[in-house]
Amino acid sequence: MNLMVKEVAERVYETAGVNQLSMRELLYLMVGKGTKNHSLDDIINDIMQKHHDYGLRNLSIEEIESIPGVGRRTAERICGAVELGRKAYNSNLDKKESIKSPEDAANLLQDIKHERQEHFVAIYLDSRNNVLARRTIFIGSLNSSVVHPREVYREAVKLSAASLVVGHNHQFKYST
Structure with missing residues (x-):
């Protein structure tokens, strides 16, 4: 397990939930590891830059997958998490x-x-x-x-x- 991912996971248990984690820390948990040619930090920095430029919710699977070191499954996981958050937010209107x-x-x-x-x-x-x-x-x-x-x-x-x-x-x- 990557050291940063391990530190973030430990912080989840210390704070009793993911709601205290930053967006960067949540991405560390979702991406999990780097590749031979791209460190986890580089991948997260590239994702955060795309988020800054376009907004994470506006990125397609293909756009996230185009980031060096990000595979199809990771891109799908990120887009799925964003969509889950959007749907959860909108379902709050039912309350x-x-x-x-x-x-x-x-x-x-x-x-x-x-x-x-x-x-x-x-x-x-x-x-x-x-x-x-x-x-x-x-x-x-x-x-x-x-x-x-x-x-x-x-x-x-x-x-x-x-x-x-x-x-x-x-x-x-x-x-x-």
């Missing part, structure tokens, strides 16, 4: 979260801020401002998103929503 402030709404839109294309999202609320559903209404181009109001309201009527919050992202910038 009847409520929106009591603009910050609450912004928190529910955090996942779109690093998307490559503009996303127009609607959050549908009941009469007590509990979240009924969240829908991506439209995925636009690199820098624009054209949405017709009927698309937004169709879902609101279907859900019998009392109100709604809409938001969209600016590529690699801030959600608004």
